[in-house]
Amino acid sequence: MKVNRTLQKLINKAVQNSFNDSGVKSEVVKKYITAFKKLNLSESIQALTLYSRGLKRILEEHTLFIESAGEMTKQQLDGVKSLFSKNYKLYTINSQFNPSLLGGLKVKIGDSIFDYSIKGKIKQVKEVIAG
Amino acid sequence: MEQILEQFGVDPFLLAAQVVNFLVLLFILKKFMYAPFLKVLQQRRETIATSMKNAEEIEKKLAETEEEKEKALLLASQESKKIIDEAEKSAGEIVAQAHQKAQKDMEEILKKGVETLALEREKLQSQMREELSEIVSIALEKVISGGFDPKKQKELIDQTLKNLR
Numbered sequence: 001m002k003v004n005r006t007l008q009k010l011i012n013k014a015v016q017n018s019f020n021d022s023g024v025k026s027e028v029v030k031k032y033i034t035a036f037k038k039l040n041l042s043e044s045i046q047a048l049t050l051y052s053r054g055l056k057r058i059l060e061e062h063t064l065f066i067e068s069a070g071e072m073t074k075q076q077l078d079g080v081k082s083l084f085s086k087n088y089k090l091y092t093i094n095s096q097f098n099p100s101l102l103g104g105l106k107v108k109i110g111d112s113i114f115d116y117s118i119k120g121k122i123k124q125v126k127e128v129i130a131g
Numbered sequence: 132m133e134q135i136l137e138q139f140g141v142d143p144f145l146l147a148a149q150v151v152n153f154l155v156l157l158f159i160l161k162k163f164m165y166a167p168f169l170k171v172l173q174q175r176r177e178t179i180a181t182s183m184k185n186a187e188e189i190e191k192k193l194a195e196t197e198e199e200k201e202k203a204l205l206l207a208s209q210e211s212k213k214i215i216d217e218a219e220k221s222a223g224e225i226v227a228q229a230h231q232k233a234q235k236d237m238e239e240i241l242k243k244g245v246e247t248l249a250l251e252r253e254k255l256q257s258q259m260r261e262e263l264s265e266i267v268s269i270a271l272e273k274v275i276s277g278g279f280d281p282k283k284q285k286e287l288i289d290q291t292l293k294n295l296r
Contacts, residue, residue, distance in 0.1 A: 070284025079292045102275045103287045116291040122271045129264035131257070 004043070011047055015054030023062075023091035029055070062091040065108040069101040069117060084109060 014032045018025055036047040064084055066077065072095055081093055088109050098106070103118035115123075136143060279287065 068284075068288060069279070070281055070288065072288060073285070076285075076288050076292065083292070083295050102272065103279050103284060104291050105288055116295070118275055118287070119272070122268050122275075125271070126264040126268040129267055130260045 004046075007043060007047060008050070011050045011054060014051055015058060018055060019058055019062075019091070021089065024055070024059070059091060061110040062089050063109070064088070064090050064093045066093065066095040066105060067098040067101060067108075067117075068095065068105040069097075069099055069103045071097060072105070080105070080107065 018029050018032065032051060033048065036051060037044055039047055064081060066072065066080055072080075077093060077095055081090060084090060084107065090109075101117035101119045102122075104116045104120070106117045106120065107114040
């Protein structure tokens with residue numbers, strides 16, 4: 001389906017305006033959704049799809065995914081957050097228990113992955129041996 | 132004179148007749164015997180002279196032919212010697228070229244063999260490293276899996292955070 005260039009620009013602007021330094025601006029998002037609903041049906045569907053994709057993309061880019069082999073305490077999670085907030089704008093933190101990591105933790109933000117797990121270390125050892 | 136003839140018993144008429152007879156005989160012989168005989172002798176002489184001349188010519192031609200044959204043989208001998216020399220030279224060159232080519236081919240084969248061997252060795256080493264890394268990885272995972280209690284897990288995370296600060 002061909003997207004109207006003006007509509008695309010408008011959606012991109014709407015996505016940018018839907019965030020501030022602390023995260024998603026819910027009121028603004030609601031306002032844009034209401035506005036997009038008022039368009040004709042095909043444009044409305046297109047606009048809402050692209051807008052939700054844009055929001056999801058920005059959210060993923062600014063969400064800190066933490067995987068750990070053991071349960072993390074709040075203090076530890078805050079520690080990770082404070083470490084990464086120095087270099088990245090963080091909106092949300094998503095932590096997950098993953099016993100396959102064997103020990104330590106793995107952090108993902110946007111396209112960057114920081115592997116501090118035992119499994120990651122083993123992988124590094126494996127790569128060194130394999131040359 | 133007549134007395135002498137009578138003393139010797141010679142009849143002049145008879146003598147004259149005999150002389151005439153002799154002359155007639157001489158004439159007949161000369162006419163019918165000596166002339167053809169001489170003619171035949173002359174012809175024979177001419178034939179012999181012609182034969183001798185022909186023989187000389189033949190001998191001369193034979194000598195010339197012999198000389199030409201000698202020349203031709205000498206020339207042929209020289210040509211054949213030249214051809215043999217050239218053939219020997221060509222054969223030598225061909226052998227040298229073949230030797231060079233064989234040497235080059237052998238070196239090429241040897242080089243390719245060494246390269247192939249090196250590649251195979253590299254491949255084998257790579258495979259061995261790959262398998263070793265896999266074994267080490269599996270062994271480490273087996274050893275470590277379930278080896279950390281929650282307290283140790285917390286310590287590991289704390290240690291990681293401490294290292295990151």
